[in-house]
Amino acid sequence: MGRYIGGRIISMLITFLIIASLTFFLMKLLPGTPFNNQDKLTETQIVQLNDKYGLNDPVPVQYFNYMKNLLSGDLGVSFQQDGREVSTIIGERIGPSAYLGLQSLVVGTIIGLFLGIIAALKHNSFLDYGTMVIAVLGISIPNFVIAGLMQYWLGVKWQLLPVAYWDGFAYTIMPTIAIASIVVATIARFMRTEMLEVLGQDYITTAKAKGLSSTAVVIRHTIRNASIPIITIMGPLVVGLMTGTLVIEQIFVIPGLGEKFVNSILTNDFPIIMGTTLFFSLLFIVVILLVDIMYGIIDPRIRLAGGKG
Amino acid sequence: MKKSRWTLVLSLVLVLSVFLSACGGGGSNNGGNSGGEGEGEGGSAEQVLNLVETAEIPSMDTTQATDNTSFKAMNQVFEGLYRLDENNEPTLGMAAEEPKEEEKDGETVYTFTIRDDAKWSDGSDVVAGDFIYAWHKALNPDTISPYASMFGTAGIKNGNAIITEGDPLYGKVEELGAKAVDDKTLEITVENQVPYFKSLLTFATFYPQPEAYAEEQGDKFALEADTMLYNGPFVFSEWNHGEGWTYEKNTEYWDAETVNLEKITTKIVQDVATTVNLYETGKIDRAGLSADFVDQFKDNEEFSTLVDPTMYFMRLNQSNEALANKDIRKALYLAYDREGLVNVLLNNGSIAAKYFVPKDFVKGPEGDDFREFAPDGFYADQGEEEAKEAWKAGLEALGTDSVELEFLTTDNELAAKIAEYAKDQFETKLDGLTLTINKQPWKQFLELEDSGDFDISTGGWGPDYPDPMTFLYMFETDGAYNRMGYSSEKYDELVSGAKKETDEAKRWKMMQDAEKVLMEEDVAIVPTYQKGNAILQKDYVKNYYVHSFGADSSYKWIKIEK
Numbered sequence: 001m002g003r004y005i006g007g008r009i010i011s012m013l014i015t016f017l018i019i020a021s022l023t024f025f026l027m028k029l030l031p032g033t034p035f036n037n038q039d040k041l042t043e044t045q046i047v048q049l050n051d052k053y054g055l056n057d058p059v060p061v062q063y064f065n066y067m068k069n070l071l072s073g074d075l076g077v078s079f080q081q082d083g084r085e086v087s088t089i090i091g092e093r094i095g096p097s098a099y100l101g102l103q104s105l106v107v108g109t110i111i112g113l114f115l116g117i118i119a120a121l122k123h124n125s126f127l128d129y130g131t132m133v134i135a136v137l138g139i140s141i142p143n144f145v146i147a148g149l150m151q152y153w154l155g156v157k158w159q160l161l162p163v164a165y166w167d168g169f170a171y172t173i174m175p176t177i178a179i180a181s182i183v184v185a186t187i188a189r190f191m192r193t194e195m196l197e198v199l200g201q202d203y204i205t206t207a208k209a210k211g212l213s214s215t216a217v218v219i220r221h222t223i224r225n226a227s228i229p230i231i232t233i234m235g236p237l238v239v240g241l242m243t244g245t246l247v248i249e250q251i252f253v254i255p256g257l258g259e260k261f262v263n264s265i266l267t268n269d270f271p272i273i274m275g276t277t278l279f280f281s282l283l284f285i286v287v288i289l290l291v292d293i294m295y296g297i298i299d300p301r302i303r304l305a306g307g308k309g
Numbered sequence: 310m311k312k313s314r315w316t317l318v319l320s321l322v323l324v325l326s327v328f329l330s331a332c333g334g335g336g337s338n339n340g341g342n343s344g345g346e347g348e349g350e351g352g353s354a355e356q357v358l359n360l361v362e363t364a365e366i367p368s369m370d371t372t373q374a375t376d377n378t379s380f381k382a383m384n385q386v387f388e389g390l391y392r393l394d395e396n397n398e399p400t401l402g403m404a405a406e407e408p409k410e411e412e413k414d415g416e417t418v419y420t421f422t423i424r425d426d427a428k429w430s431d432g433s434d435v436v437a438g439d440f441i442y443a444w445h446k447a448l449n450p451d452t453i454s455p456y457a458s459m460f461g462t463a464g465i466k467n468g469n470a471i472i473t474e475g476d477p478l479y480g481k482v483e484e485l486g487a488k489a490v491d492d493k494t495l496e497i498t499v500e501n502q503v504p505y506f507k508s509l510l511t512f513a514t515f516y517p518q519p520e521a522y523a524e525e526q527g528d529k530f531a532l533e534a535d536t537m538l539y540n541g542p543f544v545f546s547e548w549n550h551g552e553g554w555t556y557e558k559n560t561e562y563w564d565a566e567t568v569n570l571e572k573i574t575t576k577i578v579q580d581v582a583t584t585v586n587l588y589e590t591g592k593i594d595r596a597g598l599s600a601d602f603v604d605q606f607k608d609n610e611e612f613s614t615l616v617d618p619t620m621y622f623m624r625l626n627q628s629n630e631a632l633a634n635k636d637i638r639k640a641l642y643l644a645y646d647r648e649g650l651v652n653v654l655l656n657n658g659s660i661a662a663k664y665f666v667p668k669d670f671v672k673g674p675e676g677d678d679f680r681e682f683a684p685d686g687f688y689a690d691q692g693e694e695e696a697k698e699a700w701k702a703g704l705e706a707l708g709t710d711s712v713e714l715e716f717l718t719t720d721n722e723l724a725a726k727i728a729e730y731a732k733d734q735f736e737t738k739l740d741g742l743t744l745t746i747n748k749q750p751w752k753q754f755l756e757l758e759d760s761g762d763f764d765i766s767t768g769g770w771g772p773d774y775p776d777p778m779t780f781l782y783m784f785e786t787d788g789a790y791n792r793m794g795y796s797s798e799k800y801d802e803l804v805s806g807a808k809k810e811t812d813e814a815k816r817w818k819m820m821q822d823a824e825k826v827l828m829e830e831d832v833a834i835v836p837t838y839q840k841g842n843a844i845l846q847k848d849y850v851k852n853y854y855v856h857s858f859g860a861d862s863s864y865k866w867i868k869i870e871k
Contacts, residue, residue, distance in 0.1 A: 032752025035375065035455055042789045044474060048453050080367050081550065084532055093551055148582060156586045163586045165576060166552065250580045255552035259579070268752065 005293065012285045017067075019281045020274070024066060027273050028059055034079040034268040053079060066274070075278075076271035080264070086275035089260065094279075096166055097249070097256035101241040104176050108183025113230075115184065116191025117223060123196060131188060138185030144247040147178040151251065164253040175252045179245055183237060190233060194226035201225075228299050235291040239284045354871040356571040358850065358864070359593045361578040365551055369531040371516040372447040372454040377861055380513050384860030385556055385573075386539040387516045390421055390440075390495075391507055393863065395854045397775070399507040403427045403435055403517065403540065408497075416466060416486075417502055421495040428561040429519050429538040437489035439517035445482040447514055448472060456514045460485065462774055463509045464501035504813060505671075508775045512859045542568045542865040553577050556864070569868040585845075594850050598843040600656045600723075611845045614658025618670035618857045619771040619840040620780065621662075623731075624793040625833065629764045631712045636703030638832040641765075643688060643696035644738040645731065651838050654730055655723075658841030663687055666777045666824055667839045670857055674813040679777050682821050686836070687828040693738055700739045711741040717763035720748040727767065727837075758792050766792075769840070772858045777820045778807065784827055784834075795833045800826045 032038060033046055034053070041049070050056045054065070069076060075086035119131040154174060155163035162171050198204065199222055207217045246258035257276065264272035366382050368374045374383065384392070391399035401407070408419040427435035447454035448471050460468030466486025470478040478484050486498030499506065509515065519538045523530045531537040534548035542564070543556035553576035558568050578584050581599045588596040598606060606612045625632045625641065632638060647661030660668065663686030671679050688695075704710055718728040725748060732744045744765075749757060758766045770790075772779040782788060785804050786796040803823035810816035827833050846853065852866040 030752070031750075031756045038752070038755060041455060042458075044472075045453075045455065045458070048450060048472075048474075049455065052451065052453060081365070083528060084550070089550065092549075151583065151586055156589050159590065163590050163592065164578065164583050165592075251583055253576060253578050253580075253583060255549065255577075260551065266751075 008289055023277045024063055027270055030268055032268055075275045078269055078272050080267050080269040086271045090275055090279055093257040093260050096254050100175055104179035108180035109187055112184040112187025113191050115188040119192040120195030135185040135188045138181040143178045143181055146181055147248055147251045150174045166254045175248050178248050194229055198222050198226045231294055235287045238287050356569050356869050358570055358573045360575045361584055361593050362575055363579050365577055371513045375455045380860040383513045385543045385864045386541040388541045389515045390510045393511045393856050397857050399511050417499045419497045423493045424563050426563040429540050430544050430559055430561050431538055435540050436492040437495040439520050440495055441489050442520040443518035448482045450480045459514045463506055464499045464503045466498040466500040505774055505776045588845055595846045603656045603843050615842045616669055617840040618667040619769055620667050621769045621837050623835040624766045626764050627794040634703045636699045640696045640700035640739055642832050642835045643691050645734050657843040660839040662836045662839045663689055665836050666780050671775050673817045713743045714764040715745050715747050717747045717766040719751050719754045775858045781823050797831055
């Protein structure tokens with residue numbers, strides 16, 4: 001296992017460098033300048049400003065400088081926010097995004113698992129259909145619609161929850177529901193399918209024949225085995241939560257990273273584009289690694305270390 | 310290594326999605342004017358105002374800012390020699406009195422005295438050297454300001470030369486016609502007198518910066534609430550980047566007794582529906598509305614509309630054979646129904662415009678609005694019928710019965726709707742015309758427009774200084790913003806003449822004639838509307854003053870009356 005992980009970490013580093021390089025060159029293809037009042041700048045002014053930010057150097061030179069700084073841990077300073085460190089900006093934004101992402105993931109997973117298990121155990125019953133209707137709605141209704149409806153009814157009409165801002169637990173409830181809806185729906189459907197499959201396995205029949213109580217069969221054999229594939233979808237779900245909450249962040253005025261990511265691209269704020277992309281890539285790579293490792297631990301049938309990989 | 314390859318593929322997809330989202334992005338900052346409307350709530354006549362902005366403050370360094378949000382915030386916490394008052398007139402700020410004027414070798418020397426009680430928020434004096442420090446910084450090639458050209462615009466000696474590469478004075482900031490005679494005396498030498506000189510001094514680029522403090526802070530200066538000093542009516546008590554900022558009354562401000570508000574909170578809210586919901590629940594006191602919310606609030610007594618001096622218009626590229634024909638241009642000009650656009654599509658108080666220099670923007674030597682010489686614009690009484698005639702004549706001259714044109718626009722939602730509207734207007738009224746819409750992200754749009762790669766393009770323009778020239782100079786032959794191959798000797802003569810003319814009445818007449826040449830004789834552009842803003846404001850908020858150039862509002866005089 002140790003050797004396997006070591007190998008994986010080396011290939012992760014290589015992947016990371018490739019991503020950094022690709023992002024750098026793709027970014028250079030973006031049209032325009034990083035200057036807000038570009039439409040009012042003359043050619044000479046643009047040249048002068050580019051000089052100031054080192055954007056007139058040949059691209060390979062810029063690339064070399066960038067990679068050199070990156071490897072020494074320096075992400076540079078924002079063009080748009082006039083000299084603030086990229087790492088500071090990401091640092092101050094990551095908190096709300098991470099909090100909201102985690103809370104939604106936990107809440108969504110618990111509810112999703114619960115619904116999926118109920119639906120499978122009460123297969124073809126009213127409960128099953130009801131759960132699946134919720135799941136289909138959760139997947140098909142965009143979360144910003146859910147967010148908008150909640151904000152209007154819960155916030156403005158009934159005044160139960162604050163409309164927006166980020167100022168304590170009450171402020172996290174509506175955004176969490178909006179984001180968790182997709183998690184609930186995804187996990188519930190997945191869990192139901194897996195449970196039904198496991199319930200049809202011989203070892204379940206064996207367990208029942210041994211005289212185990214049905215609760216024990218469900219908890220010890222069915223749920224545990226059905227949960228394994230859930231881990232696979234957790235990786236993409238986690239990253240999706242971190243990157244895909246932009247609209248929710250906007251609607252509920254949450255100072256998260258999603259807004260920074262999109263705006264940096266719209267404004268050609270190169271250092272921020274690089275910083276956020278690399279941050280998300282790193283997160284993604286690490287999550288995938290963790291998923292693979294957990295997979296190996298939970299399911300001994302998968303022998304990552306010993307196999308040809 | 311199957312898993313690793315999978316990782317790589319996923320990572321690449323992620324990178325690609327970054328790139329794709331870049332292509333899909335929108336140019337929400339049309340015409341260089343972005344930034345939001347404010348608002349607020351309040352306790353029981355507590356002097357607290359709660360507002361929202363649509364964007365973060367990119368910079369609080371007066372030499373580096375380029376956007377409305379920054380300029381607006383700076384106007385509340387900093388002050389130049391003058392500041393704009395309720396009527397958009399310059400009123401004394403850091404200057405104690407109107408300057409002494411002295412003519413010398415065709416130049417004018419203004420001697421300003423700085424108030425004795427002009428203080429930075431740490432209690433230190435605002436001195437003449439602080440102005441010079443900030444101005445030199447703005448002009449220095451190493452720290453150049455995107456608004457460095459303002460010094461030339463103001464007519465300050467060598468302002469243009471210092472930022473012109475190849476000029477012997479290039480980069481020599483000490484040659485600027487401004488010097489600190491002593492701590493409280495600032496001398497400005499003007500080589501080219503402009504009537505809006507004092508108004509320009511209210512602009513952020515002309516604010517002072519606390520020299521000793523700024524040098525001490527170095528790179529950190531003005532990056533955070535506690536790494537800058539303030540000399541305006543308010544100070545930043547908090548600045549949470551990406552979330553909002555809070556103002557508190559500046560007790561060191563020379564005119565602190567005029568300032569009523571104790572505190573102003575500002576949060577960044579980009580979603581208009583959220584803004585409206587916050588307003589309805591009393592969390593904020595002022596809200597800007599988009600067109601889709603106007604009908605819902607039209608009859609509300611807290612609803613009002615404001616007109617901005619920002620113009621929207623179409624450039625007609627004269628390197629296109631058809632558009633080089635004046636009749637064709639005139640047909641386009643007349644066929645477009647502007648009323649439908651402002652009443653249905655925009656629905657926010659925008660005004661249908663057959664003119665180029667906006668209404669309610671600047672007043673002439675007689676105190677009358679520039680627009681008054683042709684209040685309804687040009688070809689005001691002509692419409693569809695005349696458009697069809699002109700179209701026919703144009704087609705005949707070209708010897709064809711069909712014309713295909715490309716319509717370049719940006720990809721934001723409103724721009725897309727307006728483009729569809731234009732296509733419908735032109736194609737149904739002008740037989741044989743086919744319009745292809747080319748939607749591009751804002752930056753790409755600018756590149757294409759700049760390189761002349763379009764037939765018709767739509768754009769907006771807001772003023773940089775309070776004078777019609779900020780609009781008219783755009784279409785000089787070879788002007789940086791002409792972009793459409795328009796060239797008229799007569800127009801060039803009038804515009805360059807007006808730039809030099811010192812007799813106000815004559816200058817005014819020349820600018821009016823120039824607009825007439827552009828619009829009536831040459832029909833060079835198709836103006837469409839002057840921008841309006843729909844807002845909601847609680848009735849207990851008094852004296853919220855909105856400005857027509859520079860910072861778009863002042864909080865200094867606001868009062869909460871409940």
